[in-house]
Amino acid sequence: xxxxxxxxxxxVHKRFGAVxxxxxxDFTIQQGEFFGLLGPNGAGKSTxxxxxxxxxxxxxxxxxxxxxxxxxxxxDARSRLGVVPQELVYDPFFEVRETLRFQAGYFGLGREVEPxxxxxxxxxxxxxxxxTNMRSLSGGMKRRVLIGQxxxxxxxxxxxxxxxxxxxxxxxRQLWSLIKRLHSDGHTIVLTTHYLEEAExxxxxxxxxxxxxxxxxxxxxxxxxxxxxRTLHIHTREPARTLPPSLADKVKCITDDYIELxxxxxxxxxxxxxxxxxxxxxxxxxxxxxVEEDDLEDVFVQxxxxxx
Amino acid sequence: xxxxLWLFWxxxxxxxxxxxxxxxxxxxxxxxxxxxxxxxxxxxxxVYEGVSYTEFLVPGLIMMSVIxxxxxxxxxxxxQSKITGNLVFVLIxxxxxxxxxxxxxxxxxxxxxxxxxGILLVALILVDVPVHSLTVIVTFALLASAILGALGIxxxxxxxxxxxxxxxxxxxxxxxxxxxxxxYSIHSLPSFWQxxxxxxxxxxxxxxxxxxxxxxxxxxxxxxxxxxxxxxTLLSSLTLVILKSGYxxxx
Ligand SMILES: Nc1ncnc2c1ncn2[C@@H]1O[C@H](COP(=O)(O)OP(=O)(O)OP(=O)(O)O)[C@@H](O)[C@H]1O
Ligand SMILES: [Mg+2]
Numbered sequence: 001x002x003x004x005x006x007x008x009x010x011x012v013h014k015r016f017g018a019v020x021x022x023x024x025x026d027f028t029i030q031q032g033e034f035f036g037l038l039g040p041n042g043a044g045k046s047t048x049x050x051x052x053x054x055x056x057x058x059x060x061x062x063x064x065x066x067x068x069x070x071x072x073x074x075x076d077a078r079s080r081l082g083v084v085p086q087e088l089v090y091d092p093f094f095e096v097r098e099t100l101r102f103q104a105g106y107f108g109l110g111r112e113v114e115p116x117x118x119x120x121x122x123x124x125x126x127x128x129x130x131x132t133n134m135r136s137l138s139g140g141m142k143r144r145v146l147i148g149q150x151x152x153x154x155x156x157x158x159x160x161x162x163x164x165x166x167x168x169x170x171x172x173r174q175l176w177s178l179i180k181r182l183h184s185d186g187h188t189i190v191l192t193t194h195y196l197e198e199a200e201x202x203x204x205x206x207x208x209x210x211x212x213x214x215x216x217x218x219x220x221x222x223x224x225x226x227x228x229x230r231t232l233h234i235h236t237r238e239p240a241r242t243l244p245p246s247l248a249d250k251v252k253c254i255t256d257d258y259i260e261l262x263x264x265x266x267x268x269x270x271x272x273x274x275x276x277x278x279x280x281x282x283x284x285x286x287x288x289x290x291v292e293e294d295d296l297e298d299v300f301v302q303x304x305x306x307x308x
Numbered sequence: 309x310x311x312x313l314w315l316f317w318x319x320x321x322x323x324x325x326x327x328x329x330x331x332x333x334x335x336x337x338x339x340x341x342x343x344x345x346x347x348x349x350x351x352x353x354x355v356y357e358g359v360s361y362t363e364f365l366v367p368g369l370i371m372m373s374v375i376x377x378x379x380x381x382x383x384x385x386x387x388q389s390k391i392t393g394n395l396v397f398v399l400i401x402x403x404x405x406x407x408x409x410x411x412x413x414x415x416x417x418x419x420x421x422x423x424x425x426g427i428l429l430v431a432l433i434l435v436d437v438p439v440h441s442l443t444v445i446v447t448f449a450l451l452a453s454a455i456l457g458a459l460g461i462x463x464x465x466x467x468x469x470x471x472x473x474x475x476x477x478x479x480x481x482x483x484x485x486x487x488x489x490x491x492y493s494i495h496s497l498p499s500f501w502q503x504x505x506x507x508x509x510x511x512x513x514x515x516x517x518x519x520x521x522x523x524x525x526x527x528x529x530x531x532x533x534x535x536x537x538x539x540x541t542l543l544s545s546l547t548l549v550i551l552k553s554g555y556x557x558x559x
Binding site for chain 1: 310311313314315317318321322325389396397400402403404558559
């Protein structure tokens with residue numbers, strides 16, 4: 001069952017009044033994947049995650065976790081799913097270790113889970129806060145407890161809804177390495193984030209939601225390779241009037257010092273050489289040259305804009 | 309240990325952490341009522357033959373506290389978890405809606421009985437209260453705290469804000485528990501109020517509970533028992549239907 005499906009989402013619809021929060025979402029996530037769920041605010045990411053966790057009841061369609069339907073086989077589905085909610089929620093009555101112990105208890109775990117709780121406390125750098133009331137923790141520490149709560153029953157599928165929102169650089173690095181370790185231990189990871197470099201760094205495959213619809217679903221590499229993927233910028237001292245007409249439409253800007261020409265390139269290696277050949281044949285002298293790679297952000301902006 | 313037991317245990321730990329407020333305070337309040345009312349009215353009012361007013365008052369005060377604390381426990385815990393959002397940690401677990409119901413109601417029962425037993429123990433220092441039937445006493449305390457535990461769940465699900473919850477408590481639970489014959493027998497009321505009291509379910513809880521102490525009551529014990537059982541069945545069913553639907557808990 002190593003290569004089975006961790007998550008299946010079949011034609012799921014959910015409306016909140018006039019808002020079509022999920023409009024026919026349909027895709028699957030393989031076991032062992034590191035999956036990114038991206039999209040602008042209000043795209044439906046949290047709604048989809050909450051539907052998996054049973055916090056949102058969908059209008060139609062089916063969702064399952066490790067092959068168990070989240071509605072009809074909710075006990076099996078939920079015991080295999082760990083969710084880190086987007087909001088920093090906590091129960092102010094309890095201390096950190098208690099919070100984790102009760103959470104494990106809700107999943108029916110007894111004494112045997114206690115060493116794992118200690119390990120989690122260490123792992124999340126919370127060991128010295130174990131007896132501290134949740135109220136007295138900083139935001140980043142609360143976030144780590146949330147992650148601990150999601151992992152306390154060792155679920156094969158872990159869903160993190162913006163785990164690094166409002167977290168400092170240091171902690172973000174720590175969380176990344178923790179999440180990477182979970183992934184290499186065999187957990188399936190589903191991550192939502194607004195930090196595209198985070199998705200680029202971590203995820204194998206990425207889905208982009210926009211207004212309740214799936215606008216892209218691809219491996220990170222293929223997503224990055226979409227559309228215009230590189231731009232070549234060339235600076236020249238050549239006066240504008242001496243530029244051959246064939247290059248006139250490439251002029252991006254004219255300053256006192258130079259003229260900037262830009263060329264949109266495909267992925268093929270040869271295209272840079274083609275441009276340079278054209279430039280040389282035209283007798284234009286080059287003072288600076290720079291290649292710019294599109295990142296996930298450009299692709300994201302394009303895809304979510306196209307859908308408008 | 310099953311998940312439901314951990315949820316029950318969590319609820320017990322929650323109110324124990326603030327035991328001064330959740331257990332001690334109601335005991336002290338009831339004893340103040342007892343001291344003041346018995347001082348003022350002792351010797352002037354006789355409700356049942358051979359029962360002093362102070363003795364008469366004790367079961368009513370206990371039951372009033374059982375009612376109020378049974379309600380307070382489930383309602384305040386649930387509304388806090390709902391409004392602060394930490395209820396999701398329970399909702400994403402394999403715990404079923406039925407188990408959820410059982411855990412919250414059981415915790416209400418425990419708190420109701422603890423407060424009730426506390427008042428009784430301290431009252432016994434001050435007055436000699438007879439015990440006619442311990443079984444009847446325990447049965448009515450269990451029924452009342454369970455009924456109010458269920459009602460607390462309904463109120464907490466219905467209310468969107470703390471002030472709505474407070475309104476429920478101040479305009480429904482408090483008046484009904486005060487006007488249920490804690491301080492008097494309904495036979496001493498004008499007939500209009502007597503009739504009205506018969507529609508107050510809390511009246512039957514107190515009347516049956518009092519029977520457990522004195523062996524006398526305003527209405528037959530079978531009537532109060534039946535009404536409490538019916539109330540428990542109806543409210544539990546309603547609570548379970550609401551929980552099953554996910555109303556206001558699952559979007
Ligand atoms: N409980 C709810 N009641 C009503 N509308 C809701 C509810 N939950 C979500 N919505 C609406 O559904 C849409 C999708 O919201 P969702 O929270 O899933 O977005 P998101 O992609 O997670 O956004 P963000 O990046 O801001 O977290 C939004 O228009 C939102 O207002
Ligand atoms: Mg969200």
